Amino acid sequence: MADILVYSEKQAAALELVFKGKELGTALGMGLSAAAFGPAVADSAGAFGAHGADRLFVSEDPALEGLSVDVVAEALAQVAREAGATMVLIASTRRGKELAPRLAQKLGAGCVTDVSSLVLTDGSLVASRYAFGGNTVARENLTTELKVFAVMPKTFEIDGPVAGAGAVVQAALTLQPSAAKMVSRRPKEGDAVNLDAAERILGVGRGFAKRDDVGLGEELAAVLGAELACTKGLSDFGWLPEDRVIGLSGAKTKPDFYLAVGVSGQIQHTVGISSAKLIAAINTDKDAPIFQLADYGIVGDLYEVLPALVEKLKAL
């Protein structure tokens, strides 16, 4: 019996894929294996088992230290062979997105990255991803025997997982250390922000005339209990850091509420907000494309509307 193999360097993302992988495996008559690398990873076998993993392949091989992409790809290729896996699911974090194609190349597999849904259709797995710069969603079918999918984190909700055996297997790996060496590693500057997990987000765009004015948006975000985010354009100006960018080259968010302020609504941005449950937009241009996406729209000057909103919200 062939297996589905799941890997992410982030355990939460791996467990999400294990849960989904188990559902797909059950439908396809495939087993579910996961892989985890590093010290004491066998300790998490319980969590992997509870989410549906039959087997957790672990390794503490010193060559995996620092998780160099070429070594991790080689390790996963060897685990895939050992597990008899024909399908690999990887979380499309930055690390995962550079790993998946290298692994696919090793395995002679087809690959789809930044997958936004995986649906079983007529016995084969159809992966959706954004195409034409986010204008469209392409539904792809890989015709190779081996398939690698890099799935965007938070694509699936873990809902009533079916437990697997969670057996720990020491992977029999033969690895060489990477020629690329990690010299240093530090957290990104500024306040850590996790837009993927934010429930409310206030996004600012080029409607703000100057950097200091973004403070108006920050003030409203604070009153609203929202994370501040921005378009790529604003980050390119250096007004807000890159990790606050939403869109094709930034975060793909799923908040309960997204408020777009001075955001025109170009597809490169809106691709990261289209899954928001509720969207409101404030823009001076009544024809701005953002209004096509909005549940509530305000055609007006943000310099007047934002202070009025802050006042109303404070009065609640």
Place this chain on the structure above:
Amino acid sequence: MDIVVSVKTNLDLQMIRIKNREPVLEAIPYKTGDLDKNAVEAALQLRDAVGDSKVIALTVAESNRKVRETIKEVLAMGADEAVLIVDPALESTDQAGVARTLAAALQKIGSYDLVLFGEGSSDDYSGQVGPRVAELLGVPQIGYARKITAGGAGVLVERSMDEFIETLEAPLPAVLTVVSEINEPRIPSLMNIMKAGKKPTEEWSLADLGLDPAAVASSCETLSNLAEEQDRKHVMLEGGAVDQAAGLVNALLKEGILGR
């Protein structure tokens, strides 16, 4: 140091309109990939910092007409030479096929110390080609570079990951992909645009690389490619700023966003 930079020509995606969920692609002009220009700029800066180096622009397409302007643009930016792989079989290839073509072209070029890519193309943004080429060449890869320093026999790269800034060093040859924050691509001067046409340009077919069309056949079948359907309320809040603000706050209370 021989630096090869891979560039891709895309449709100008700002120009695409959607009609009945279908993208309208007729009469859309071509454009050089945004991140590819960052990669070209990074290559030029490295060349000038290291000295005794050259930058070769490499591109793959189904027709010369599609990539002509891109090649002219990157030569005008300052690349020293260009290599075009043009073959009708490339029209329906996938990322694996492009990677195989590029790897074969790099082997024919023969000398490469660094191979640079944007971290994704402006249209597909799959990020697959760089890592696949690195695997085919059997060399280290470092993705998401935001600073590249060459020195000794290797390269020192600062890269931007989801939550960390990492610094890695790798011996040459190596494959790097760059993020947009690495630099601001230069805009070529009129003088350099005039000179670009005189720079050496090679054009090879797949046969010149010893590849037959089957080697680049796609294994990715696109079942549909449509704009997402969005079901939104489209309620416009009228009045002055104060009324509009009150309207939005009331709507958020009603929707259960506020007051929980």
